[in-house]
Amino acid sequence: MSTPPRDQPAVRRIDRVLAFMSLGIVVLSIGCFLAVIIGTSSGVEDFSTGAWPIVFVVQMIGPIIAFALLLALLIMSFIRRGRASRAD
Template structure:
């Protein structure tokens, strides 16, 4: 006799939100990084005013926040799968 296939727990809305937030922050961080590289190559040396401090801040803390969101997503996913396997 074959064993019935185990059902995977469905993906919750919060999992999708965390995944897309992490991806969006990484994309935004890469865009900020590229804008700083392009502005430096063009010769813009005044990064102390305007939008540049925010660009630098996003560039520096964006990957860290995205990583923490992914860790939270992994922990939630492992906990959900552990609960569903313990019920069987």
């Protein structure tokens, strides 16, 4: 296996985990949004029972959490690249 170029630091496992968690939460949030749209158009009248409250919470909080994860990933990436450039 070849080594990464000298100017680019290697991608760590935590970076991948944060990226995929953020993507997964965004996809889940979009799915919940679509479920609410489909539920509303199909005539569901009682959104306060069953799994609907959880769907609403995921739809509202999911993008915020995904943005926070992406922001953490971006900050970690900047710190890692800064340390790598200082080491050279």
